[in-house]
Amino acid sequence: MADFEPRIVAFACNWCSYAGADLAGVSRLQYPPNIRTIRVMCSGRVSPGHIIRAFEHGADGVFVSGCHINDCHYGFGNRWAEKQIEKTLKLVEMLGIEPDRLKLEWISASEGEKFATSIRTFVERIKELGRSPLQR
Amino acid sequence: MEEARSKDEARAAEVASLIKDTRAYLCIDCSKCTGSCPIGKAGSVYSPRLLVQHLVLDGRDPSETEVWRCLTCGLCRERCPSDVDFPRFISRLRATALIDGNLPQTTHGGTFQELMRIQANERLRQNKMDWLPEWVNARGADDLDGSTEDVYFVGCAPYFDVVFADFDLDLKGTHEAALELLKATGLNPVVLRDERCCGHDALWSGDVELFRKLAGRNLEMFKAAGVKRLFVSCPEGYHTFAHEYPAHLGELGFEVINTVKYLADNPPPGFDMEGDTNTGTRPKAGGVVEADGAGDGGAVTCGAAADASTRPEEVTYHDSCRMGRFSGIYDEPRKMLAMTRGVTLKEMEFTRAQAPCCGSNLWINCDSLSKKMQMELLEEARKTGAGVMLTACDKCRIHLACALMQNGHVSDGLKTDNILRFLYRKGVRKT
Amino acid sequence: MTAKAATTGKPTPPRGILVIGGGVAGIQAALDLGKAGAKVYLVERTPSVGGRMAQLDKTLPTNDCSICILSPLLVEALRHPNIDLLTYAEVTALEGTPGNFKARVLKRSRFVNEHDCIGCGVCARVCPVSVPNEFEAGMGDRGAIYVPMAQATPLIYTIDKENCLNFAGGTYEPVCGKCAEACPKKAIDFEIENEEIELDVASVIVATGFDEMNPRPIRNLSYGDHKDILTGLEFERMLNAAGPTGGRVVKPSDGSAPTSLAIVQCVGSRDERYHSYCSRVCCVYSVKQCIVAKDHQPAIKDFHYFYRDMRAYGRGFEEFYHRGRDETGVNFIKSSPASITTGSNDKLRVRYEDPATARPASVDVDLVVLTCAMIASAGTPELARVLGVDVEKDGYFKLKDPLGDPVASTREGVFLCGCASGPKDIPDSVAQASAAGARALAYVGEDKSPVEEGPLPMNDPEEEPRIGVFVCHCGHNIAGVVDSKAVAEFAARLPGVAYATDNLYTCSDDTQTKIEQIIKRKKLNRVVVAACTPRTHEPLFRETCTKAGLNPYLFDMANIRDQCSWVHSDVPEEATEKSKDLVRMAAFRAMNLKPLQRKRVEIDRSALVLGGGISGIQCAIDIARQGLDVVLIEKEPALGGLLRNLDHLFPSGAAASDLLKAKIEELESLPIAVFKGQEIEAVDGFVGNFEVKLKDRELKTGAIILATGGIAREPKGRLGYDEFDNVITSSDFEKTLGGTEKFNEGEHIVFIQCVGAREEEGYTGCSRYCCQVSLKQALEAVKRGAQATIIHRDIRSFTRFGEDLYRDARNAGVSFIRRKDDEDVDVRGNGRAETLGVFDTTLLSDVELECDTVVLAVPLLPSDTTARLGEMLRIPLGSDGFFLEKHIKLGPLETNTEGIFLCGCAQYPKDIPDSLAQASGVAAKVGALLSKPYVNLEPATAFVRRQLCRACGTCVDICEYHAPELKQDETGEYVEINEALCKGCGTCASHCPTSAIVAKHYTDEQIESMIDILFEK
Structure with missing residues (x-):
C-alpha cells in the first residue's frame, strides 16, 4: 500500500478555485501530482452523476471546489452546489465508499496556499484510506 | 470485413428471434395498441403496430427516438388480440440500439444509471440500511452462512430518498412498514446489506449485460445466504426477480413473494376480516369492486366505519404496471384496504389492467408528455374525492410528486402514499 | 503577454481619453469607455494595474474575495482592443484645449522587453537583491526584478533601477546579470531606455487613488x-x-x-x-x-x-x-x-x-x-501641476463644484474619480469612475469605434474530428519538469488527433502564425493547446483559431504549467504522466465540442429613465449628451423629487431651487421626451429590447434606468410627533429655513437623529445623509440666532467636507448629546413639546432640555413604487426594501438584469453628490451598452430541449438572473432560457430533473468524456 498513488478527479470553478490553483502554481507551491482537474464555470454545474461516474470508473477520490459562500461569481451557484454535494455525499456513503473520498472545499482566487494544502491533505487522507473500495 | 459480416449476421439472428419471442409476426394490424398507448393519448404520435410491422415486413428499425420513447407500461399488450409483447419487443431492440451507440436520454444527469452501474462492481459493500428497525437482522455479504431462509429485499428506496429529499416521500418508510407488517404476521425476515440493484431498469433499457451482472451478483448472494423465500415490495423488483431472473438465468431455487400479496393471504393482527370492532359491510376478499372498476360509487366501507375514534379516510389506489399488468396483483391490495379500519376505497375510472401509466420509466425520456400523463392520473384521483392516492410502486410516487411540483416546491392538495406505508400507519400501530 | 504588448510610439489617429491611475476606478472608467467605443490610454505609475483593491483580502460586507472579483476586470482591460495599458509610466505634460489635448507620457524602462517577457518569474528567483515589497506594504520582500503580485497585469517583470546592482552607481555597469542569464526568452536588456509618448486625447480622467x-x-x-x-x-x-x-x-x-x-x-x-x-x-x-x-x-x-x-x-x-x-x-x-x-x-x-x-x-x-x-496619493501635487488643475487644502484634487458636479476638476475636460477627490469606498469609487467616463466621453464626439464583433466561423459539427495538439515548453517552465516532447508524441497517438507538436513558446507571435497555418494546411477542426492557464491565454488562442477559420469553441486547453510543472517540479515523471492525462482529457473533450455562434440581437438605441428627481434628470442629460434618445418618466406632475423639499444645500449653501432650476433647464435644452404624471404599467422584453406600457402609450427602449428615489419616513407614534405641533421632521424644518427669517433670540431647536433608522425593527440600516442634514440645519439655525442641540448616536459626517461641517457646527455653538443606542429620548409637554429627557453618554448623566422646536431626522425609505416595479421588472429588493444592485462592490449601477440600471436613492439613501455621480455613471454604462445597434450574446449559455422540458420550474427557482422563463402555448407549458439573460454557469443544467437543459460548452457529454478517458485502461 506504500506505493499506492490515488487517482483523483477534481472539479474547480473557473472564477475562484481554478484561479486559486493557478496561484498555487505561480507561487510554486508543491502538492502531490494525483489530481486531474476538470474546469467548470461554476461549482453548481457539477452533478451527482459526474461524481458517481468518477467513482464508478475508478477514482479514489473526488474533489470539488468553488467560490466561498456569498462569493459565487454568479451569486447562487455554489449554494446549490453545496446542497447537491451534500446529497451526493450521502449517496457515496451508502455505496460503501468512505465519505472522506468526496471533498467539497471553498477556495478563492487568492488562496493558492489553501488549494495546495487542501490537495495535500486530501491526497494524504486518500492514501490513509487506501485504494477505493471499488478498486481493491 | 469478416467482423462486420458476423456482426450483421448476429444482428439479423437477434432480430429474427425477438420477432419470434414477442409474437410480433402475429400482429394483425388491428391498431388497438396505437389507440391504447398513453403516449398517443398525451398528444404525441406513437404506433407500436407500425414499429412492429416495419421490422417484420421491411426490416426497418425504429428511429433513434422511437426506440426509447416507449414506457413499457404494457397497456398495448394487455389489449392486443394477438398478445404481441410490445414492451419486450422494444426493449430487445434497445439492446441493438445500444450496440449502435444510440443512447437513451437519461434524466437527472444520468445519476440513476451511474448508481446502477456502480452496483455491478463486485467489491461494492453498501451502507444503505442504517434506518432498519432494530429487530431486523441485517447481514453483510461477508457474513452469509446459508442459514438465512426468509430474506427481505429493499432495493433502491434509500438512494431515491436522498435524491428526492425535497419531495419528502419517506420511501424507506415503505420497507420499514413492510418489515413491520411481515413481523406482525410472525415472520422475521433478514435483510442483506449488500443486495444490488435488481437490474430492472438495465434490462428494460436494453443493457442486458449490466442486468446479468447485477442479477448474477444478487443470485450469488442469495445462494450464499441460503434464501428460501425472497420477499419483495417493489413491484419492479418483484417482477424482475420472479420472472426475469428465471428467464435469463434459469431456475432460482427459491420462492419470490410479493409483500402485499403475502399480507393479503396472511393478514397480520389488526387486519383480521373477523375483527371484532368491524361492524360494517364485510366485503368479499378481493371483491371490493368489480373487475375493471365501473367506478361510480363502487366504494365499500369497512373496518373503522364503526370505529368512532378514527375519522374515516377516503383513499384511491393506482395499479402500477409492474404490480398489475405484469404481475397480475390486483385484488390483494384492495383486500388489504378492505380490512383496514376507517378506510374507504374510492376507485378511479380506469383501474386494474386498464390503469393508466404514471408517465415515466427507467429514468429515461421524461418530458412534458410524461407530465401530462401524470397530471391526468392525478386528476382522475382527485375526481374520486379521496385525499390520498395509494400505489404499490414508489417510482410512481416519485413521478407523481414531481408532477405536483412547481418552482421547486411540491404543492399540497392531493397526497400520495405507498400502500404498505399506509397500511402500517393505519393498522398495526394502532393495535 | 505577447498578445497585446502595450502600445508604443505613434499616437493613434482617433482622439482618445487619457485615464491616469490603474486602480479599480481607473480600470472601471477605461472599460466603460472602451466598450462605448472610445480609445483609452490607461497610464499607471507602477508596473501593474490593480491598485489598492488588489492588495485587499476581502471586501465587505459580504467578505467577497477581493482579487477574485477584480482580476477578471484587469484581464478584460488588458485584452480590450480599445484600451492601451501604459504601465510603469507617468504623464509629464498636458497641453491644448478640452477636446484637443496633447498629453506626453514617460514610459519608464523596465529593462525587460515587454514583447518577449512571458512572466515566468525565473529571473526573480535568481535575483540576489531583496528589498521590501511595496505591494506587501513592506511586509514581504521582492527582488530588484519583480512583479508586484502573482496576478500582475500585465504579467511583465520589471527591473527596479533603484535597487538593481547594475545601476548601483546610477548608470548601467554590468556587475550582476544573473537575471539576464536565467531568462529563457532573453528578454532582459539593460540598455532599454525610457520612452516618451505623445497622445492625442479629448479628455482626461484622474483616478490616482490614495496612499496610507x-x-x-x-x-x-x-x-x-x-x-x-x-x-x-x-x-x-x-x-x-x-x-x-x-x-x-x-x-x-x-x-x-x-x-x-x-x-x-x-x-x-x-x-x-x-x-x-x-x-x-x-x-x-x-x-x-x-x-x-x-x-x-x-x-x-x-x-x-x-x-x-x-x-x-x-x-x-x-x-x-x-x-x-x-x-x-x-x-x-x-x-x-x-x-x-x-x-x-x-x-x-x-x-x-x-x-x-x-x-x-x-x-x-x-x-x-x-x-x-x-x-492623497504621493504624486498628487506634481500631477496637478502637470495637468493644470487645483488641489484642495485637504491634499486631494479640487472639485470645481463639489455639490452639482462631483467629477469635474478645475480644468475643463479633466475629470476626477475615486479617491483622487477624497477618500471613498469601492462602490462609490466605481460609480464615480463611470460618471467621469460619461463626462469624458462627451468630448470625444464622433471619434468612437466600438469593437465590431462579426459572426464566428462555423464548422460542420458532424465532421470527423481532426484534432491538432500543441504542447508548450514555455522555455524551461514546462519543459524543465515535464517532458513536453513525450507529451506531444503521446498526443499524436490519441484517437482523432491528426497533428501534434511541441513548441518552445506557444504564445509567441510567430507560433500563432504557425498554428494558424497548420490549422489550415492540416485541415484541423479541433485544437488543443497544452500550456499555461486558460484563464489568461484562452482568449489569445481562440483568436488564432478564429483567424484560421476555425470556430473558437472548438478549442480547449490543458493546463500543464500553472497546475502541473510548477506545482510538481520535484516529481518530473509524475508531472509528465499528469500532463499526458490532461492532454488526453482535453483531446477527448475536444472531440465532443460543438461549434457555437454568438447570437446578434438588434437593439433599440434609446433609454428610459424612471423618476424625475435629481438623479433621473442628471442621468437623462448625460445619456442625451451622447446623442442617444431618452425618455424620462415622472409619476408626479412636476420634476424635482426629493430636492423640492430642500431649501439650501451643503456645502456651498446654494439654494436647492437654483440647482434644480439649472438642471431642469439643461434637461429641457436637450432632445429628451419628458412624461410627467405617468407610471409604467407593464414591461416585457430583455436587454436592448424592452417594451414598456404607460397609461396611454407604449414605448420601445434598449435600457431602463431606475431612478425612483425614496420617501421620508413619517415618524408616526414617535417622540411626540403626533401629539405636539412643534415636533417636526427635517423636511418640515427645511421649509421653516426657507427665506432668511431670524429666529427668536435663544430659541432652542433640538434635533433627534436616527428616528426610525438603525433600529432593530423596521429600518435597520443607516440613512446615510441625515447627520449632515441636521448639522447643516443646526448651523443655519444658530447663524440666525437660535440655539441648537443635536441628540445623536454617532455623528456620521463622512463625506468630503462633512467633517468641516461638523467642526463648523461645533464652532458655532451647536451642542451635541450622544444618547444610548437602545434608549429613546423622552419628549414631554402640554400641547407643545416643552422638555426633553435623555441620558447623555458623554456626561454620563440624565439631562433635561427645554425645547421650542424638536426636529426629527427620519430615514429615507424606498419610494412607494419600488416593490411594484421590482416585481414587474423582477429586480430583487434588499432587506431594506431598496433595489438590489448587481454587485455590492463592483456593480453599484447595474441590476441582475442586463439592460436595467439603477442610480441615486433607488439603491439606498444618498446625498446629492453621490446621487449625481451614480446618475452620470449609469449614463456611461448605457452609452457602452448602446454603442452599437446590436449586442452579441455569449454563446456558451444554457438552452432547454423543449421536448424534454416538463415545466417543473426547478430552473426558474434556481436562476437569479431570471434567464429561464415558464411559457405556455397551445401545446402546453415549457421553459425557455433567455440567452440575453443567461450567464452560462450551468447550475440549472445539473439540477434539471429531466436533463432537458444543456449547458453549452460544458455539456454532460463533454464532462463525462473527460472522466471516462481518464480511467480508460
Missing part, C-alpha cells in the same frame, strides 16, 4: 517602535491568503499567535494636526478585519476596537457592525487611545479613557492595528 498615511509622526502611538503595531494596510496584507504570511495572523515580533488585538480608529484622520477629514472607510473595514482575523486565527480572544463615531453608513454596514459585535465578539470602545507603550509580557499597553467611568484605563494586547488616514 505613515503614522510614525504620531509619536504617542509608537508606530515603528514596536514590530507588533501595524497599519490597516499592513494588517490587510497579513490577512491575505496570498500575502506575506499566507493569511496567518501572527505577531511580527516573534511569529507567535496573538490572542488579543487592539484596533485604533482615526489615526491621523479627523485630527487637525494631521488630516482633518474623515477617511470614510476605516470604521467598517476594521470590523471586517476583526471578523476575518478571528476566522484565520481562532486564538484571538479579545478585540478592543477604539473609535470616535461608528460610521457604518453603507448598505448592510450597520448589520455588519453588529455582526462584528455579536458574532466575533468585538469590544467596541468609544474612546481614542492616548498612548501605546510596552506593557507586560511582551505585550503592548493601550491607554485610554474608559467611556463608562470617565477614568483612565489600559489594556495589554499582542497586536495593534492603526487605521491610518487615507491621504
Whole structure:
C-alpha cells in the first residue's frame, strides 16, 4: 500500500478555485501530482452523476471546489452546489465508499496556499484510506 | 470485413428471434395498441403496430427516438388480440440500439444509471440500511452462512430518498412498514446489506449485460445466504426477480413473494376480516369492486366505519404496471384496504389492467408528455374525492410528486402514499 | 503577454481619453469607455494595474474575495482592443484645449522587453537583491526584478533601477546579470531606455487613488517602535491568503499567535494636526478585519476596537457592525487611545479613557492595528501641476463644484474619480469612475469605434474530428519538469488527433502564425493547446483559431504549467504522466465540442429613465449628451423629487431651487421626451429590447434606468410627533429655513437623529445623509440666532467636507448629546413639546432640555413604487426594501438584469453628490451598452430541449438572473432560457430533473468524456 498513488478527479470553478490553483502554481507551491482537474464555470454545474461516474470508473477520490459562500461569481451557484454535494455525499456513503473520498472545499482566487494544502491533505487522507473500495 | 459480416449476421439472428419471442409476426394490424398507448393519448404520435410491422415486413428499425420513447407500461399488450409483447419487443431492440451507440436520454444527469452501474462492481459493500428497525437482522455479504431462509429485499428506496429529499416521500418508510407488517404476521425476515440493484431498469433499457451482472451478483448472494423465500415490495423488483431472473438465468431455487400479496393471504393482527370492532359491510376478499372498476360509487366501507375514534379516510389506489399488468396483483391490495379500519376505497375510472401509466420509466425520456400523463392520473384521483392516492410502486410516487411540483416546491392538495406505508400507519400501530 | 504588448510610439489617429491611475476606478472608467467605443490610454505609475483593491483580502460586507472579483476586470482591460495599458509610466505634460489635448507620457524602462517577457518569474528567483515589497506594504520582500503580485497585469517583470546592482552607481555597469542569464526568452536588456509618448486625447480622467498615511509622526502611538503595531494596510496584507504570511495572523515580533488585538480608529484622520477629514472607510473595514482575523486565527480572544463615531453608513454596514459585535465578539470602545507603550509580557499597553467611568484605563494586547488616514496619493501635487488643475487644502484634487458636479476638476475636460477627490469606498469609487467616463466621453464626439464583433466561423459539427495538439515548453517552465516532447508524441497517438507538436513558446507571435497555418494546411477542426492557464491565454488562442477559420469553441486547453510543472517540479515523471492525462482529457473533450455562434440581437438605441428627481434628470442629460434618445418618466406632475423639499444645500449653501432650476433647464435644452404624471404599467422584453406600457402609450427602449428615489419616513407614534405641533421632521424644518427669517433670540431647536433608522425593527440600516442634514440645519439655525442641540448616536459626517461641517457646527455653538443606542429620548409637554429627557453618554448623566422646536431626522425609505416595479421588472429588493444592485462592490449601477440600471436613492439613501455621480455613471454604462445597434450574446449559455422540458420550474427557482422563463402555448407549458439573460454557469443544467437543459460548452457529454478517458485502461 506504500506505493499506492490515488487517482483523483477534481472539479474547480473557473472564477475562484481554478484561479486559486493557478496561484498555487505561480507561487510554486508543491502538492502531490494525483489530481486531474476538470474546469467548470461554476461549482453548481457539477452533478451527482459526474461524481458517481468518477467513482464508478475508478477514482479514489473526488474533489470539488468553488467560490466561498456569498462569493459565487454568479451569486447562487455554489449554494446549490453545496446542497447537491451534500446529497451526493450521502449517496457515496451508502455505496460503501468512505465519505472522506468526496471533498467539497471553498477556495478563492487568492488562496493558492489553501488549494495546495487542501490537495495535500486530501491526497494524504486518500492514501490513509487506501485504494477505493471499488478498486481493491 | 469478416467482423462486420458476423456482426450483421448476429444482428439479423437477434432480430429474427425477438420477432419470434414477442409474437410480433402475429400482429394483425388491428391498431388497438396505437389507440391504447398513453403516449398517443398525451398528444404525441406513437404506433407500436407500425414499429412492429416495419421490422417484420421491411426490416426497418425504429428511429433513434422511437426506440426509447416507449414506457413499457404494457397497456398495448394487455389489449392486443394477438398478445404481441410490445414492451419486450422494444426493449430487445434497445439492446441493438445500444450496440449502435444510440443512447437513451437519461434524466437527472444520468445519476440513476451511474448508481446502477456502480452496483455491478463486485467489491461494492453498501451502507444503505442504517434506518432498519432494530429487530431486523441485517447481514453483510461477508457474513452469509446459508442459514438465512426468509430474506427481505429493499432495493433502491434509500438512494431515491436522498435524491428526492425535497419531495419528502419517506420511501424507506415503505420497507420499514413492510418489515413491520411481515413481523406482525410472525415472520422475521433478514435483510442483506449488500443486495444490488435488481437490474430492472438495465434490462428494460436494453443493457442486458449490466442486468446479468447485477442479477448474477444478487443470485450469488442469495445462494450464499441460503434464501428460501425472497420477499419483495417493489413491484419492479418483484417482477424482475420472479420472472426475469428465471428467464435469463434459469431456475432460482427459491420462492419470490410479493409483500402485499403475502399480507393479503396472511393478514397480520389488526387486519383480521373477523375483527371484532368491524361492524360494517364485510366485503368479499378481493371483491371490493368489480373487475375493471365501473367506478361510480363502487366504494365499500369497512373496518373503522364503526370505529368512532378514527375519522374515516377516503383513499384511491393506482395499479402500477409492474404490480398489475405484469404481475397480475390486483385484488390483494384492495383486500388489504378492505380490512383496514376507517378506510374507504374510492376507485378511479380506469383501474386494474386498464390503469393508466404514471408517465415515466427507467429514468429515461421524461418530458412534458410524461407530465401530462401524470397530471391526468392525478386528476382522475382527485375526481374520486379521496385525499390520498395509494400505489404499490414508489417510482410512481416519485413521478407523481414531481408532477405536483412547481418552482421547486411540491404543492399540497392531493397526497400520495405507498400502500404498505399506509397500511402500517393505519393498522398495526394502532393495535 | 505577447498578445497585446502595450502600445508604443505613434499616437493613434482617433482622439482618445487619457485615464491616469490603474486602480479599480481607473480600470472601471477605461472599460466603460472602451466598450462605448472610445480609445483609452490607461497610464499607471507602477508596473501593474490593480491598485489598492488588489492588495485587499476581502471586501465587505459580504467578505467577497477581493482579487477574485477584480482580476477578471484587469484581464478584460488588458485584452480590450480599445484600451492601451501604459504601465510603469507617468504623464509629464498636458497641453491644448478640452477636446484637443496633447498629453506626453514617460514610459519608464523596465529593462525587460515587454514583447518577449512571458512572466515566468525565473529571473526573480535568481535575483540576489531583496528589498521590501511595496505591494506587501513592506511586509514581504521582492527582488530588484519583480512583479508586484502573482496576478500582475500585465504579467511583465520589471527591473527596479533603484535597487538593481547594475545601476548601483546610477548608470548601467554590468556587475550582476544573473537575471539576464536565467531568462529563457532573453528578454532582459539593460540598455532599454525610457520612452516618451505623445497622445492625442479629448479628455482626461484622474483616478490616482490614495496612499496610507505613515503614522510614525504620531509619536504617542509608537508606530515603528514596536514590530507588533501595524497599519490597516499592513494588517490587510497579513490577512491575505496570498500575502506575506499566507493569511496567518501572527505577531511580527516573534511569529507567535496573538490572542488579543487592539484596533485604533482615526489615526491621523479627523485630527487637525494631521488630516482633518474623515477617511470614510476605516470604521467598517476594521470590523471586517476583526471578523476575518478571528476566522484565520481562532486564538484571538479579545478585540478592543477604539473609535470616535461608528460610521457604518453603507448598505448592510450597520448589520455588519453588529455582526462584528455579536458574532466575533468585538469590544467596541468609544474612546481614542492616548498612548501605546510596552506593557507586560511582551505585550503592548493601550491607554485610554474608559467611556463608562470617565477614568483612565489600559489594556495589554499582542497586536495593534492603526487605521491610518487615507491621504492623497504621493504624486498628487506634481500631477496637478502637470495637468493644470487645483488641489484642495485637504491634499486631494479640487472639485470645481463639489455639490452639482462631483467629477469635474478645475480644468475643463479633466475629470476626477475615486479617491483622487477624497477618500471613498469601492462602490462609490466605481460609480464615480463611470460618471467621469460619461463626462469624458462627451468630448470625444464622433471619434468612437466600438469593437465590431462579426459572426464566428462555423464548422460542420458532424465532421470527423481532426484534432491538432500543441504542447508548450514555455522555455524551461514546462519543459524543465515535464517532458513536453513525450507529451506531444503521446498526443499524436490519441484517437482523432491528426497533428501534434511541441513548441518552445506557444504564445509567441510567430507560433500563432504557425498554428494558424497548420490549422489550415492540416485541415484541423479541433485544437488543443497544452500550456499555461486558460484563464489568461484562452482568449489569445481562440483568436488564432478564429483567424484560421476555425470556430473558437472548438478549442480547449490543458493546463500543464500553472497546475502541473510548477506545482510538481520535484516529481518530473509524475508531472509528465499528469500532463499526458490532461492532454488526453482535453483531446477527448475536444472531440465532443460543438461549434457555437454568438447570437446578434438588434437593439433599440434609446433609454428610459424612471423618476424625475435629481438623479433621473442628471442621468437623462448625460445619456442625451451622447446623442442617444431618452425618455424620462415622472409619476408626479412636476420634476424635482426629493430636492423640492430642500431649501439650501451643503456645502456651498446654494439654494436647492437654483440647482434644480439649472438642471431642469439643461434637461429641457436637450432632445429628451419628458412624461410627467405617468407610471409604467407593464414591461416585457430583455436587454436592448424592452417594451414598456404607460397609461396611454407604449414605448420601445434598449435600457431602463431606475431612478425612483425614496420617501421620508413619517415618524408616526414617535417622540411626540403626533401629539405636539412643534415636533417636526427635517423636511418640515427645511421649509421653516426657507427665506432668511431670524429666529427668536435663544430659541432652542433640538434635533433627534436616527428616528426610525438603525433600529432593530423596521429600518435597520443607516440613512446615510441625515447627520449632515441636521448639522447643516443646526448651523443655519444658530447663524440666525437660535440655539441648537443635536441628540445623536454617532455623528456620521463622512463625506468630503462633512467633517468641516461638523467642526463648523461645533464652532458655532451647536451642542451635541450622544444618547444610548437602545434608549429613546423622552419628549414631554402640554400641547407643545416643552422638555426633553435623555441620558447623555458623554456626561454620563440624565439631562433635561427645554425645547421650542424638536426636529426629527427620519430615514429615507424606498419610494412607494419600488416593490411594484421590482416585481414587474423582477429586480430583487434588499432587506431594506431598496433595489438590489448587481454587485455590492463592483456593480453599484447595474441590476441582475442586463439592460436595467439603477442610480441615486433607488439603491439606498444618498446625498446629492453621490446621487449625481451614480446618475452620470449609469449614463456611461448605457452609452457602452448602446454603442452599437446590436449586442452579441455569449454563446456558451444554457438552452432547454423543449421536448424534454416538463415545466417543473426547478430552473426558474434556481436562476437569479431570471434567464429561464415558464411559457405556455397551445401545446402546453415549457421553459425557455433567455440567452440575453443567461450567464452560462450551468447550475440549472445539473439540477434539471429531466436533463432537458444543456449547458453549452460544458455539456454532460463533454464532462463525462473527460472522466471516462481518464480511467480508460
